[in-house]
Amino acid sequence: MSEQGARDVLTVRDLRREFVLRQSAGRVRRTKRVVTAVDDISFTITAGEAVGYIGANGAGKSTTIKMLSGILVPTSGTVRTCGLDPVRQRRELARHIGVVFGQRSQLWWDLPLVESFRVLAAIHGLPDGAWQTRRDELVDRLEMADFLAQPVRQLSLGQRMRGEVAAALLHSPELVVLDEPTIGLDVLSKERLRAFLRAERAEHGTTLLLTTHDMGDIERLCDRVLVVDHGRLAYDGTLPGLVTRVGADRVLVVDLVEPWPDLVDVPGTRHVGSQGDGLRQRLAFAPETTTAATVLAAVSERVEVRDLAVEEPDIEDVVRRLYLSAPR
Numbered sequence: 001m002s003e004q005g006a007r008d009v010l011t012v013r014d015l016r017r018e019f020v021l022r023q024s025a026g027r028v029r030r031t032k033r034v035v036t037a038v039d040d041i042s043f044t045i046t047a048g049e050a051v052g053y054i055g056a057n058g059a060g061k062s063t064t065i066k067m068l069s070g071i072l073v074p075t076s077g078t079v080r081t082c083g084l085d086p087v088r089q090r091r092e093l094a095r096h097i098g099v100v101f102g103q104r105s106q107l108w109w110d111l112p113l114v115e116s117f118r119v120l121a122a123i124h125g126l127p128d129g130a131w132q133t134r135r136d137e138l139v140d141r142l143e144m145a146d147f148l149a150q151p152v153r154q155l156s157l158g159q160r161m162r163g164e165v166a167a168a169l170l171h172s173p174e175l176v177v178l179d180e181p182t183i184g185l186d187v188l189s190k191e192r193l194r195a196f197l198r199a200e201r202a203e204h205g206t207t208l209l210l211t212t213h214d215m216g217d218i219e220r221l222c223d224r225v226l227v228v229d230h231g232r233l234a235y236d237g238t239l240p241g242l243v244t245r246v247g248a249d250r251v252l253v254v255d256l257v258e259p260w261p262d263l264v265d266v267p268g269t270r271h272v273g274s275q276g277d278g279l280r281q282r283l284a285f286a287p288e289t290t291t292a293a294t295v296l297a298a299v300s301e302r303v304e305v306r307d308l309a310v311e312e313p314d315i316e317d318v319v320r321r322l323y324l325s326a327p328r
């Protein structure tokens, strides 16, 4: 137990995974190279937490997730997922965990989507009546009624992802692991999926662990972030804490009522671009020294603002900065 009363859903201690790559070097000689994908990582996640697992391409995110869900055997270290050994007790674990891999489907491509739910209910041994109620709830919440009868291979990416999420949640698992759940989705579909996951967590106390390259996923869904860098844990804390630590700027984008010269004299900001004769201007500011509201007030003293948006630094940028600032 990590906190009073909070149950540990994931306990990872000194987790390591190496891959041995054999390359041919000449006609007979073969060389061996060891890649350490996950390098002695430790962390604990308690029931009801929503945690983002982020890092650059090749940092070791998918490898970690595969070990947590029993797909891959660790080289060393220990994992307990929902109190179980994910490799030895994989079948039992399947009752407690739901896994969504954005790039890989767990649906039956030639069957109508609704049939996949029937098959999954049978696999999980869900009681008749109860699973149909859950299915109907998921169909309603994920707005899937219109395409339930279509074979999965005919679905759009956004429709299929809703199907994947419903399939992973049909048995109401206590832990849901999502690998890039919103990849390739349009803005509206992303928002819908995030809203659904937030509601699931609020209602059922579901624990969420997700990998993503989308800062929006982290902002909307997660209250804790783990950053992995070259297989090692580089940060464990909140998103604002991470942004402050690396000093990443936010950008206030203002649309003005009339064309205006570049706003280069707004205190605490750096002018980073103008479009349309200065009708749209972008001002970068450090969130630890000023706020979007203060910057907006200063801009409004100079010129009338019609619309605004605040852009967050993207994950790649934050991770790169963390990497550059870390003692290695």
Ligand SMILES: Nc1ncnc2c1ncn2[C@@H]1O[C@H](COP(=O)(O)OP(=O)(O)OP(=O)(O)O)[C@@H](O)[C@H]1O
Pocket: 019, 020, 021, 035, 036, 037, 055, 056, 057, 058, 059, 060, 061, 062, 063, 064
């Ligand atoms: N089956 C494998 N055989 C050999 N090397 C592997 C294998 N799987 C992963 N790796 C290597 O391990 C490292 C970590 O890969 P991993 O897929 O975990 O990264 P990731 O953080 O999920 O990346 P991405 O954001 O691109 O999905 C990479 O160097 C990758 O090439």
